[in-house]
Amino acid sequence: MQYSKRWFWLFVAPALMTFSLVVIVPLMHGFYFSFTDWDGINNQPAVVGFQNYLEAFTQGGSFLRAFSFTSIFALSTVLTVNLVAFGLALIVTQPFRGATTLRSLFFLPNLIGGLILGFVWLFVFNKVFPTLGEMFHLPFLNGWLSTPITGFFGLVIIFTWKLSGYMMIIYVAGIQTIPPSLLEAADIDGVSWWQKIRHITFPMVAPAFTVGMFLALSGAFKLYDENFALTNGGPFESTQMMAMDVYNTAFEYLHFGAAQAKAILFLLIVASLSLIQMSINKKREVEM
Amino acid sequence: MKKSLKNHGLRGLGIFLALGYMFPLYIVLVNSFKKPKGIFINTLSFPGEYGTFENYVIAFKKMSYMRSFMNSLGITFFSVVFILLLGLMAAWMLVRTKNKTSTVIFYVFVTAMLIPFQSVMLPLVNTMGRIGFLNPPGLIFMNVGFSISLAIIFFHGFIKNVPVALEEAAVMEGASPPRILFLIISPLLKPIIMTVAILNIMRIWNDYLLPVLIINKKEWRTIPLMVAAFFGEYSKAWNLALAGLVLTIIPVVLFYIFSQKSIVKGLIQGAVK
Structure with missing residues (x-):
């Protein structure tokens, strides 16, 4: 089955053109601008070579700070999101009444926009935490988001809360592929609950773990909305993540060239994460 | 026991x-x-x-809630319609045409999945500003550009498994390619069309970073932009801010209640790919 060249281009060109104008052309533009002193207005900026890149790597600069903060955040949330999600999946796959309702409730936060969730938690941290702290005499519930460490935990909590319900569904799908006969056989042999999880459930949902790990990683690296709504990078840029660093370097400090160099570095990091994930998936498919 | x-x-x-x-x-x-x-x-x-x-x-009035709701609705609706339309057209032709050009184009779309939005946003906004595209139609255009590759990859995967026999018969009877695509192929792709639609509805409805860069007129604000502005203005008036939040969460929850199954299925399929 083959259609004429004319039909081919008539059908493919609209998608290809839109895509090129929105993604490919700006990417090439951006690559060029990252080597200039572009200010966002003058489109014939002077070429400055690798200066923007070198500046990004200077000690104490906002890029390295944002990079290390984002990396620590990403590694922490990979753990919290997947642990919580797996735990929730174990619970909601039990055969009790209301399990599906629980599933829908855990999934709900994921549908609401990150910005709105950020504002919801801003109220919880700023207003409800102090009330709870007073009630139960827990002084550490005061002044959340006003220090780097509580800002960090605030972001970890909101990200885990948002993403774990989503990941839970992926694990539920994995758990449901376990043949019931396998579990029944284990029951007859008197295998304990933990042994069943350790030796049957874990290996069976292993592919879902890869998906979960990289979803959390790339989600954490690209995070902007929650970061903006909850801490806005504060106090003193200590909780500023990479996406926000790019944004602020451009729109707060008007160093568009430097911001674009950071954006290219950001692209390299996020793209290599995805490539690693793809190669792992490929390998697994071959093995299976 | x-x-x-x-x-x-x-x-x-x-x-x-x-x-x-x-x-x-x-x-x-x-x-x-x-x-x-x-x-x-x-x-x-x-x-x-x-x-x-x-x-x-007060919140309903101060947020111009109905207006921003309609803005969000219009932008989401037209973006999704164009994503589905252009995506189906391109994916189908790319599957049915077996030559080098077709393969290269498909791989360009696949590779593009690696590019995060933040890495192109500055030059993109700059260019769009120059050609007078910082408005809702421009936003729709950009939504399509960013979502089209994933849509094409999804459709491509499904169309590969649609037998060509049906199409061959239709061609014999003189049906034109648009008729074949929209009357014969598309109905077979309903589940994946649903998935792509839901994935994009959720993403575009909740999107903040792209609209905030593109939309600079108050009367064009979408719901997330309106909430952000409202919060900035009433940051000390929690009573109003919270009512505003609830107003923005309600439509999402209603949508979830009425189409829960397809939402969960659609979003999860989007992840596993």
Whole structure:
């Protein structure tokens, strides 16, 4: 089955053109601008070579700070999101009444926009935490988001809360592929609950773990909305993540060239994460 | 006996956790019905004597809620329609045409999945500003550009498995390619069309970073932009801010209640790819 060249281009060109104008052309533009002193207005900026890149790597600069903060955040949330999600999946796959309702409730936060969730938690941290702290005499519930460490935990909590319900569904799908006969056989042999999880459930949902790990990683690296709504990078840029660093370097400090160099570095990091994930998936498919 | 005990225990734990999960939304809802003093005195109590519905009336008006709702609706609707339309057209032709050009184009779309939005946003906004595209049609155009590759990859995967026999018969009878695509192929792709639509509805409806860069007129604001502006203006007036939040969460929850199955399925399929 083959259609004429004319039909081919008539059908493919609209998608290809839109895509090129929105993604490919700006990417090439951006690559060029990252080597200039572009200010966002003058489109014939002077070429400055690798200066923007070198500046990004200077000690104490906002890029390295944002990079290390984002990396620590990403590694922490990979753990919290997947642990919580797996735990929730174990619970909601039990055969009790209301399990599906629980599933829908855990999934709900994921549908609401990150910005709105950020504002919801801003109220919880700023207003409800102090009330709870007073009630139960827990002084550490005061002044959340006003220090780097509580800002960090605030972001970890909101990200885990948002993403774990989503990941839970992926694990539920994995758990449901376990043949019931396998579990029944284990029951007859008197295998304990933990042994069943350790030796049957874990290996069976292993592919879902890869998906979960990289979803959390790339989600954490690209995070902007929650970061903006909850801490806005504060106090003193200590909780500023990479996406926000790019944004602020451009729109707060008007160093568009430097911001674009950071954006290219950001692209390299996020793209290599995805490539690693793809190669792992490929390998697994071959093995299976 | 032992088993049912464990079951009850897990059920209890599940319910306890679900209550914890819903707590932030619940507390926002409760406090959105209080006068400022009620929020100040105790955020955990019921509205009681400080109860009021006024917050909603004011927030609804100050946020120009209906206007931003319609803006969000229009932008989401047209973006999704074009994503589906252009995506189906391109994916189908790329599957059916077996030559080098076709393969290269498909791989360009696949590779593009690696590019995060933040890495192109500065030059993109710059260019779009120059050609007078910082408006809702421009935003729709950019939404299509960013979502089209994933749509094509999804459709491509499905169309590969659609037998060509049907199409061959239609060509014999002189049907044109548009007729074949929209009357014969598309109906077979309903599930994946649903998935792509849901994925994009959720993404575009909730998107903040792209619209905030593109939309610079108050009357064009989408819901997330309106919430952000409203929060900036009333950052000390929690009673109004919370009512505004509830107003923006309601449509999403309603959508979820009415199309839960397809939403969950669509979003999960999007992840596993």
